[in-house]
Amino acid sequence: MRIRELWPARALARRAPWLAAVAMVVCSTGASAQTRFVLADTTVDVGKYTTVEECAAAVLRVKHGMERHERKVVWKDTLPFDPHDLMAPLPEATIATARRCTARYAAATVPVTDFAILFPLYLIADRDADAATLAKRRLAAISTARGTKPASPPAAAAKEERTAVLDSVFTFYMDAQPARVSPAESLVVAFDRSVPRPLQAGDVHELLKMYGMLGNQAAKIMDSTTLKARGARAVALVDSLSPGELEVLKDKFGEDGAGWKATFLGMHMMQAGLGVMLDSLRRSTAAFAAYMGGLWTESTGERPEASEYPIGKTAPRLVGNLLSGKDSAAGPPRPVPGKVNLVVFVDGMCTDVVPLPPPYHLVTNVQHCYEDMSELRRLAARFPALEITLVDRTRGSYMYLHPQSAAEEASLIAKSLEAHRVPGTPVISASAFLRVAAPDRRLIPKTEQPNFTAYQFGKIFVPGGGQSLLVDQDGVIVFSGIGTSAESDWISSQMIGILLARQTASAGADRSAPASPR
Amino acid sequence: MSRHRDRPYRLGATDAPRILSREECDAIAERVFRFARGRGSDTRVGIFSWWQGEMRWGRNRVSLASDRRDLRIEIWRGSPFGSYGSATTNQVDDVSLEAAVRAAERELDLMEEDPPAAYLPPLPTLDVPKTAIWSDATVGLTTEARGEMARALVDSAEGKGMLSAGYAEVRAAAKAVISSEIRAGRPAMFETPYSAWTHAQCSMTVRDATGTGSGWAGLSSYDWGKIDAPALAERALDKCLRSRNPVGLEPGRYTVILEPQAVADLIEPLVYWLGARERAESGNGPFVLGSDDALHITRTKLGLKVVDERITISHDYADPALGIVPEVGAGSAPVSWIDHGVLSALSYSREYGLGMLGEQYGLRGTTGYRMSGGESSIAEMIRTTKRGLLVTRLWNVGQFDESSVLCTGLTRDGLWLIENGKITKPVKNFRFTESPLFVLNSIEALGTPVPVFRPTRSGSGELMPAIVPPLKARDFSFTSLVDAV
Numbered sequence A: 001m002r003i004r005e006l007w008p009a010r011a012l013a014r015r016a017p018w019l020a021a022v023a024m025v026v027c028s029t030g031a032s033a034q035t036r037f038v039l040a041d042t043t044v045d046v047g048k049y050t051t052v053e054e055c056a057a058a059v060l061r062v063k064h065g066m067e068r069h070e071r072k073v074v075w076k077d078t079l080p081f082d083p084h085d086l087m088a089p090l091p092e093a094t095i096a097t098a099r100r101c102t103a104r105y106a107a108a109t110v111p112v113t114d115f116a117i118l119f120p121l122y123l124i125a126d127r128d129a130d131a132a133t134l135a136k137r138r139l140a141a142i143s144t145a146r147g148t149k150p151a152s153p154p155a156a157a158a159k160e161e162r163t164a165v166l167d168s169v170f171t172f173y174m175d176a177q178p179a180r181v182s183p184a185e186s187l188v189v190a191f192d193r194s195v196p197r198p199l200q201a202g203d204v205h206e207l208l209k210m211y212g213m214l215g216n217q218a219a220k221i222m223d224s225t226t227l228k229a230r231g232a233r234a235v236a237l238v239d240s241l242s243p244g245e246l247e248v249l250k251d252k253f254g255e256d257g258a259g260w261k262a263t264f265l266g267m268h269m270m271q272a273g274l275g276v277m278l279d280s281l282r283r284s285t286a287a288f289a290a291y292m293g294g295l296w297t298e299s300t301g302e303r304p305e306a307s308e309y310p311i312g313k314t315a316p317r318l319v320g321n322l323l324s325g326k327d328s329a330a331g332p333p334r335p336v337p338g339k340v341n342l343v344v345f346v347d348g349m350c351t352d353v354v355p356l357p358p359p360y361h362l363v364t365n366v367q368h369c370y371e372d373m374s375e376l377r378r379l380a381a382r383f384p385a386l387e388i389t390l391v392d393r394t395r396g397s398y399m400y401l402h403p404q405s406a407a408e409e410a411s412l413i414a415k416s417l418e419a420h421r422v423p424g425t426p427v428i429s430a431s432a433f434l435r436v437a438a439p440d441r442r443l444i445p446k447t448e449q450p451n452f453t454a455y456q457f458g459k460i461f462v463p464g465g466g467q468s469l470l471v472d473q474d475g476v477i478v479f480s481g482i483g484t485s486a487e488s489d490w491i492s493s494q495m496i497g498i499l500l501a502r503q504t505a506s507a508g509a510d511r512s513a514p515a516s517p518r
Numbered sequence B: 001m002s003r004h005r006d007r008p009y010r011l012g013a014t015d016a017p018r019i020l021s022r023e024e025c026d027a028i029a030e031r032v033f034r035f036a037r038g039r040g041s042d043t044r045v046g047i048f049s050w051w052q053g054e055m056r057w058g059r060n061r062v063s064l065a066s067d068r069r070d071l072r073i074e075i076w077r078g079s080p081f082g083s084y085g086s087a088t089t090n091q092v093d094d095v096s097l098e099a100a101v102r103a104a105e106r107e108l109d110l111m112e113e114d115p116p117a118a119y120l121p122p123l124p125t126l127d128v129p130k131t132a133i134w135s136d137a138t139v140g141l142t143t144e145a146r147g148e149m150a151r152a153l154v155d156s157a158e159g160k161g162m163l164s165a166g167y168a169e170v171r172a173a174a175k176a177v178i179s180s181e182i183r184a185g186r187p188a189m190f191e192t193p194y195s196a197w198t199h200a201q202c203s204m205t206v207r208d209a210t211g212t213g214s215g216w217a218g219l220s221s222y223d224w225g226k227i228d229a230p231a232l233a234e235r236a237l238d239k240c241l242r243s244r245n246p247v248g249l250e251p252g253r254y255t256v257i258l259e260p261q262a263v264a265d266l267i268e269p270l271v272y273w274l275g276a277r278e279r280a281e282s283g284n285g286p287f288v289l290g291s292d293d294a295l296h297i298t299r300t301k302l303g304l305k306v307v308d309e310r311i312t313i314s315h316d317y318a319d320p321a322l323g324i325v326p327e328v329g330a331g332s333a334p335v336s337w338i339d340h341g342v343l344s345a346l347s348y349s350r351e352y353g354l355g356m357l358g359e360q361y362g363l364r365g366t367t368g369y370r371m372s373g374g375e376s377s378i379a380e381m382i383r384t385t386k387r388g389l390l391v392t393r394l395w396n397v398g399q400f401d402e403s404s405v406l407c408t409g410l411t412r413d414g415l416w417l418i419e420n421g422k423i424t425k426p427v428k429n430f431r432f433t434e435s436p437l438f439v440l441n442s443i444e445a446l447g448t449p450v451p452v453f454r455p456t457r458s459g460s461g462e463l464m465p466a467i468v469p470p471l472k473a474r475d476f477s478f479t480s481l482v483d484a485v
Helices: A009-013 A014-035 A051-071 A083-087 A091-104 A112-124 A127-147 A155-175 A181-194 A200-218 A224-239 A243-252 A258-272 A275-283 A284-298 A367-383 A405-417 A486-512 B022-035 B095-110 B145-159 B229-242 B261-274 B279-282 B350-357 B380-383
Strands: A341-346 A387-393 A423-431 A431-437 A443-444 A467-472 A476-482 B040-058 B062-076 B084-089 B161-179 B190-209 B214-221 B252-258 B288-292 B297-300 B311-316 B335-339 B369-371 B385-403 B407-420 B422-424 B431-433 B445-446 B467-468 B470-480
Touching: A051 A091, A051 A112, A083 A200, A091 A112, A112 A127, A127 A155, A127 A243, A155 A181, A155 A200, A181 A200, A181 A224, A200 A224, A200 A243, A200 A258, A224 A275, A243 A258, A243 B229, A258 A275, A258 A284, A258 A431, A275 A284, A275 A486, A284 B422, A367 A387, A367 A486, A387 A405, A431 B311, A467 A486, A467 B279, A476 A486, A486 B261, B022 B095, B022 B161, B062 B095, B062 B145, B145 B161, B145 B229, B161 B229, B214 B229, B214 B385, B214 B407, B229 B407, B252 B261, B252 B380, B261 B369, B261 B385, B261 B407, B261 B467, B279 B297, B288 B369, B350 B422, B380 B445
Parallel strands: A341 A387, A387 A423, B252 B385, B369 B467
Antiparallel strands: A341 A467, A431 A443, A467 A476, B040 B062, B040 B161, B062 B084, B161 B190, B190 B214, B252 B470, B288 B297, B311 B335, B311 B369, B385 B407, B407 B422, B407 B431, B431 B470, B445 B470
């Protein structure tokens, strides 16, 4: 049995799966208790619930209700990302419901088949010791089955099951509120030690995934010690592989190489710590580019110039042949010379985030768009001197409409960005299409597209989908992936602040410099 | 107080309307709108009502005579372009409607609150094709008339000592989806205009008591007036009598004369692929040509000849013989999927039309179609056949290779050997292994297209009519003998 299938741990951190789980369980349990067309009794005593599924539904319902209530009181969309939020306890009502509901389930005696449902409930109820006990029993059940039953799974299957259980426990810890970083770290360290040596690529892949998640969580809560330590361990793990196993590991990240390169670079960045990176940026963009190039070489074995991140490259001038600025195509050049710029390649989906049923058929809701746009608004409010450029292109259709011209489509895109109050200057170019001969008649976007082609630097950075670039006052690209998510808020703010400080300092230096002799 | 005191629609009542009229749907929606409260400004009401009269018989005895009607009211509560909670009821009294509204609102309360849509351009006005899909003759076929008809059909078989089984159905249905926001002149998702349609079918199998002969005839249409039940019975009886005591024949490749029903049964899998452009461009099905490395797309066989040039498969909403229920957003122009043998169109969704073709409309699939024919009669086809088989219908047709649409199935209810221009003897049924594409490329003669039995209904219950000719084709592959009649 795949534990993760029962209650995908990642779902704990995402709202839609919560909703689906709540709706599914609540509806199915509620239906049997209702008389047709009679209002359901919502004042249910959770103490009467007899199954763990009912218990989970009740706790999720309360948790979800509390979250909804909180969002109605404080719409955090407009506030800077607060790393302490991740470590804050859950609302008392949620914890109390979980405690009442799980009171009858003793970790030492409850069936281990309920592990995947009960473990996160124990964490919500602050019964961490019971959660650990249950996890131990679940792990022991694997070895018991293997040792006593004649039809026991072979060793490989047992190992796979054990890895799956550990992965579930780890993910439950990481997704819990507040995040259980310490027990998760202990777990992954113990798992690391338990893996037989020499290490196989599959084991390292699993461990890197865990260390990566630990690193992400540590970065979010600004735990630089954990970040560095786990980065160093991840680098050491990869270094310990034989050349053959290393190639197997790389294959596990995908065929085009972008996956392992990005991961390995991330490991080295974790190991080095963010402080060094920011210090080099304070010195100059050239120093920062050299530092990042060195990390690239260290992590991939390739020359710094081969880096697939555009750091240190000159930002090409953007072409707004349909619209540049609010009104016309005759705006100033962008990125704006002499200023710090954030160039955002708008996710096409984010200008049409409305779900529509047939016959209009349009995209499903894209929650990340709202988050991206909120983050842009926060950055714009905090750094008024930052020049934000929103780059988009026509696609031949807009939401449920069939615009008569590219100009009309550009106008619709601009209206949408404006309505979403996305700060920045839109630069919209007309896409070039080929029309396949009738009766096929498909519109095929040409490979060469204004702006999007110029900013295509490699396999890792592909313009579009909300990707963004930070450009310094000299028009040199400093960093990609800046800004548009709450998790990257802190690092984004730091880098933008450094560049703006450099811009101010250089303006001051220019003013104080003696006039050159004529 | 009775909960259903004010119910205007009484299930099972003889004086109740069979389906709801446009005005009745509007009135129900207005009542539902009044019950809305709390979160969500839009109330959308989908009203689906149907009536169905059936008559089923077997071994010359009626086993089912029904006259049923019901309705389904789906209520959605939510924000335009945001989340909706929904509930369904089949009661239209105030208490039930309000309870359903509350249930939809409770579901909405469990849902994530979507941020409001920031910018919504006006929805386009989409054409709704006008079609002929209503028949008073269908709705007017009373329970008594159906009973008399069944008695007559059974009598004709029983009089000859045969066993008859059959099924007759008449149906009327209506649907409408009404939005409170749109009715108030504000933008919201959509409404589905009121539409009503009828559907009728009759099929009959006659077998001899010893189980050696079997005949079948059937027809479906939106108009009962176009179904000549006694003629169908006579045809089924005749086929039964002529198919008794069949002889075994070696499997192999034979020239075949496929009656219209057999043609419709054979090409059904092919018709499916005509409605799957997105699938073809994903590399699935018989109409994939290959990848175009220059454009990075998968090419289809659009524009290429795929079957005999005498074959055209098309539909037209205005075709009164077809009677296709309209679909909003699918366009209203006539479509030829295969035009004189050339694959000229594959159907697609409106989403595909907007995104991939830059067009306002999608292209509706082959829910109803007409296949072109020729001048030959079946009698003439038989006269010109030296050795071949006459096939009444095919059964249990399944596709097992999608790239060639290679299918397998059985002949059924009448198969005869033709020798030197004459039907000489009934033969035992065969299993065939053949592709409709191969058959449509081996045509020797085509007859006049006629409506056939295609009672399959689409997902939303609408009929899928077909008009198909008989055809004569060479080298049809029969792979084994089957003992069943």
